[in-house]
Amino acid sequence: MNNYDTLNPMQREAVFTTEGPLLVLAGAGSGKTRALTHRVAYLIEEKGVKPWNILAITFTNKAAGEMRDRVNSLVEYGADSVWVSTFHSLCVRILRRFIENIGYTTDFSIYDSDDTKTLMKQIFKDLEVNTKVLKERGVLGVISSAKNEMISPEEFMLSAKAEGDSRLKRIAELYMEYQKRLKKNNALDFDDLLVKTVELFQSKQEVLEYYQDRFRYIMVDEYQDTNTVQFKLVSLLAAKYRNICVVGDDDQSIYRFRGANIRNILSFEETFPGAKVIKLEQNYRSTKMILDSANEVIRNNTGRKDKTLWTENEVGERPVFREFSSSFEEAEWIVRDIVKRGGPWKDYAILYRTNAQSRIFEEKCVAYNLPYRLVGGVNFYQRKEIKDVLCYLKTIANGRDDLAVQRIINVPKRGIGAMSVARVNMFAMENDMSFYEALERAQAVPGIGKAALKIGVFTDQISEFRKMLKEETPIKDVIEAILDKTGYRDELKEEGEVEAESRMENIEELINKAVSYWESAEEPSLSAFLEEVALVADIDSMDESEDRIILMTLHSAKGLEFPYVYLAGMEDGLFPSMMSLMEGPEALEEERRLCYVGITRAEKRLTLTAAKSRMIKGQVQPERTSRFIDEIPDVCLERPDRDDSKTGWKKMADAYRNLPEEAGLPWAKASGADGKAADGHTGRFQNRPAGVSLFGQKSDAYKNPYASGTSAAPKNTLTFGKAFTVEKPKSLDYSEGDRVHHMRFGDGTVKSIADGGKDFEVTVDFDHAAIGTRKMFASFAKLKKL
Incomplete structure (x- = not known):
């Protein structure tokens, strides 16, 4: 029995259909990864396709790794030459080789979400943006959406002016400044990785043709999650040979808020005339009852x-x-x-x-x-100590990355004050150079004074670390040198034994990651390691x-x-x-x-x-x-x-x-100054009074003050635990037929009011059809008469 006999008929058809555009509609748990990997194996072993002529794109590093391992197990020779990667990793590899064609250097930095927030915060401060009108996070979201739709800052500005919207014009200005500073820092954000690759292909036909000839067979997983720029990228690559196979399930398209366009999969046959469609509907994961429920929904x-x-x-x-x-x-x-x-x-x-x-x-x-x-909690790579060490490595790899340099210029503390940093920054802008280049010329910065000597120590250390890497010093030793020679390890110890130990354990884990990368990569480099770290998702590390x-x-x-x-x-x-x-x-x-x-x-x-x-x-x-x-x-x-x-x-x-008592307990707060329980988890019930359980239930040691004795619970009162009571209003300031507003459901009309004893039950017909008619207690609805 050969490898393909284990596939079901529809999977086999997907594997054996190798020429021309193909849409594989793969339902949940239908074995699409199995079909994809067998398709790669079939192309190599049965069709004689060169492994390096095959490109398989996935959405997560985890999925790419699994696909790579499965292909290796199926193909005896050449599997390592197949390009299996995420969209972002694919674009990084292309840009590392050809980005100089569009004005960047190949040692560019990749900014994660934390870096982009820091950059936008600087822009807001420098341009004196009114934070009551605009928020950094909101502006970054608009910019990301524009990039996903391939809308440049200039196009965005033209659109804003055409609409006469002053708010959009302000965002357009911020978008322009944001891109200008990214370019100055020789940095790209995640969206830029795709956008700049498309720009490269559109402006340099010879580069596009090189990759079209390289990738004669293209497969894209999770196609329903692609956005406009990803669709454009794939379309450009597949235009010459049209051997494109996309696998996805429109029923699992759930990332519209990230820019995913379900039309990409629904209109595939229009985009690629003559496309064949194969459905994988047999599920191998769930019971029949679970599937019937899913189908009904x-x-x-x-x-x-x-x-x-x-x-x-x-x-x-x-x-x-x-x-x-x-x-x-x-x-x-x-x-x-x-x-x-x-x-x-x-x-x-x-x-x-x-x-x-x-x-x-x-x-x-x-x-x-x-x-x-x-x-979805705090990402390992977003922890302070990890970001600090990574910024040292980024500075070593790319001195033009101003954000990385500015983060560590005084970490650990070197006595370089904010005024000195501001003077260096001003000198850099006036002389059209990077922040690090200005640091190297600190003696020439007006008014810098004694800080120049401290800055010199810092730049000397960076030069030393660069030399170590150039001499092929093991990455473990380079990071250890950063910790020791800068005094970072000693400063951690000053935070306290427990805190220092926890942070050092995290750094040790980063060192393990770096060593593992250096041992497994064919051509290890600091830039490649940093890009791998930058592109990792929380789900990949599960x-x-x-x-x-x-x-x-x-x-x-x-x-x-x-x-x-x-x-x-x-x-x-x-x-x-x-x-x-x-x-x-x-x-x-x-x-x-x-x-x-x-x-x-x-x-x-x-x-x-x-x-x-x-x-x-x-x-x-x-x-x-x-x-x-x-x-x-x-x-x-x-x-x-x-x-x-x-x-x-x-x-x-x-x-x-x-x-339960949790609804309003005044003691429902974390115990420690850091807001965490002894085991490191956030704990809200550590300081509860004796006799109250974690579930808000009273033990014999704690008696309800209203249960006996002279005290009695007030009439018409709903009790939600100690210090959380709501009294029934004596009357309502609205009547049947009145228009009212609810803070969550919006405006509506009061249909009926009934006295339920402990509270009034109010029925409201809300204006929005999706909300409809709702019945609620007056004390909690807090309706406002319009």
Whole structure:
């Protein structure tokens, strides 16, 4: 039996179709990576294609690594010559060789999000931008969106002027200045890596033709996530030979907020006339019940290519939907359910729509002493000590990187004051040179004084480190020299033994990473190492061998799979998000695709949960079950909490009565000065009074002051724990038929008001069709009469 006999008929057809444009619609868990890697092997071994004529593009380093390993296991010779990389890594390799054609040097720096924020902050300060009108993060987002659409600063300015929008004109000015400073620093941000490669191809036909001839067979994974510039890049490369195979699933297109354009996959046949379409619909991951639930949800989308997942796996259990009084009860139940089922813990994933939902799950895991991994937390490479060491390495590699040099000029402290730095900066700008070049000429800087000697020590050290690298000193020794000769290690020790040890452990891990790179790379270089670090994503560093419960957003979960999955927060306004409900059908369809992605992460068991009340912006709000739950028929979904004798608002009243102490405990604060518990996790309940459990439940040592004795709870009061009470208003300043405003749902008309005893129950018909009619307690709705 050969390698291809193990493939199903549709996978084989995708493998054997090698000439001309091909669209492979690969459903979740349908073995697309297997089909792609076998296709590479087939091209080399059966079609006689040279390995270096094949390009395979993925979206993450992790996926690229897996594909590379699989190809190596299938092909006896030449697999290492196949280019398997992410879009960004591909562009870096091209630019390192040819970027001088568009005015940069090949030792350019790559700015991560932290670097770009720092640069924009400097621009805001220098141009005296009103931060009440514009925010650095918002401007960077607009610039990124423009780059994704291949809109230059000049084009952006013309558009802003045509619209007569002063705010857009100001952003255009900032965009121009931002690009100017990046160029001066010989640096590119992530978006530039793609944009500049396209610019290179469009301006230098000979370079484009070189890569067109090099990559005669092109494959692109996760094509539904491509944006305009990525689409343009692939189209340019494939224009000559048209042997392009794109693999993707329009039902899993969930990155519109990052610029992904679902039209790229939906209109592939229009872009590449004569394209063949193959559907991979057999799922190898999930049970039949889980797939039926996913199919029922996604078929409500209209903007999609028709396909239905099926499987030969067992029928399995119906997914379960559970409702809880509050988000606290929801988290408590999920974690207890995991404890009840037992390890291995890495089999469990808790998925949610927003990062803010993770906090309560973290606290419950800590309370139960369960090991967990929060994906999307602080990236290893964003930690201060790691950024410091990397900036030393960046300065050694590219002296024109002003941001890197300015970060470390006084780290560790050298007695070089802010005024001295400002004078050097001014000297650099007046003489059209980089900040580091100005440092090397410090003696010539007006008014620099004694600081010139301290600056000289710094530049001498950088020169020494450069010499070490040139002499091929092991990278470990170079980093150790940086730590010792600059005094960085000694300054860390001054922070305290525990803090220093933690930071040094992180630096040791960076050294391990550098050594590993140097040992595995064919032609190791500092620039190449720095670009590998810059392009790493949080999901790439996830260690699947760690036995920990995974906490992550639904967006982060794409491409992963777990035996047991919990989808938490299945409530309208949370999932689907309120913004999507306001925006309209296109945004809602993307949320539905996100739900489909979440459901199809589960292999054996899927549990969906919702809360009847949730703390939002400091206020407890009633919640409505997500419409996505209603799209799953009962034949596919078990709902043990459904009880017609105790519906809707009776449950809501119970939700408020049963809210745990966490809802408003004055002592719910972190214990240490650093806001962390002893084990390093953020802990909110360390300073609780004696007798109060982690779950807000009172032990015998703590008695409710209203339970007995002379004190009595005030009438018409809902109690949410100590110091958190809401009194029923004596009257309302609005009546039936009045127009009112809700801080979350917007404007609406009061349809009815009922006296519920402990509070008024108000029914409002909101203007926005997606919100509809809602019933809520007056004390929490805080409606304002219009």
